[in-house]
Amino acid sequence: MDKIIPETLKKVVEEISNLPGYGEKSAQRLAVNVLSMPRGEALNLIKIFMEMLEKVHPCKECGIYTEEEICPVCSDEERDRSSICVVEESFDAFAIERTRKYRGLYHVIGGRLSPLEEITAEDLNIESLIRRVEKYPVKEVILATNPTVEGEATASYIYNLLKNKGITISRIAYGLPFGAVLENADDFTLSKALEHKTPI
Ligand SMILES: [Zn+2]
Structure with missing residues (x-):
């Protein structure tokens, strides 16, 4: 056959x-x-x-897909460098950019922890996030991984690594239904989710 x-x-x-x-x-x-x-x-x-x-590769700083060495967000002097928003994929960052509600920087971890797919912390860009937080005067990290079981697990994993570093760690608020995917959320819902982020 x-x-x-x-x-x-x-x-x-x-x-x-x-x-x-x-x-x-x-x-x-x-x-x-x-x-x-x-x-x-x-x-x-x-x-x-x-x-x-x-042409397209991850930004050297934040991991967003870009055609430049450093992406337009990281190279924009006007952006607030004390805030880093952690997302799973570039398209999540693009979705947040569309809302125009966020003026800080991003960090793309490139997926989420998934025991089922055998994706562990070593497979994600988490170490580089910790390095950025330690190297730059970062005051706030917003965890904007997806509101799924795996996204939540990833957020709490990162929270545990950062909690003693003297910075504010927030989780994006979700009017999004549990299990929703960030990049598919409409701009209004996403804006609200950003506005109502809560410190953990
Ligand atoms: Zn960048």
């Missing part, structure tokens, strides 16, 4: 389903969607991916 599936298609599905968030079914769907696109469009898509891989 397996012989009927073309080798390259099998390989692509296998590779995609290795990505977090993709199961076999969604990997198959993506592969088939690309295959059924007009050739020119599909090749263009791949070209855009190549360009992204060439």
Whole structure:
């Protein structure tokens, strides 16, 4: 039965389903969607991916994806350097930026603790956060990981590492339903969540 599936298609599905968030079914769907696109469009898509891989990388300071060495937030002199907002992924920071309610800096940890997916603290950019807090005159860290079981666990892990460093640690408030994902929240909800952040 397996012989009927073309080798390259099998390989692509296998590779995609290795990505977090993709199961076999969604990997198959993506592969088939690309295959059924007009050739020119599909090749263009791949070209855009190549360009992204060439140009986009994490900011050296905060980890936000950027085409510069230092991202526009970190290089903006007007930003409040005493505040760091910790997010799971770049798109969470982009969502918060959209609200225009936050004027501090970010730190992207690149995921969340997940025993199920075997993601431990060493896999995340947590050490670099601690280094930043120790090196710069940071007064406040806002933990804006997602309101999921894993996001909460990650926030409390970071809280424990920072609690004796003499800074204010806040958790973003959630009008967001538990289990919601930050990057999908509308601007109003996200603004409120930022406004009503509470010190832990
Ligand atoms: Zn940056």
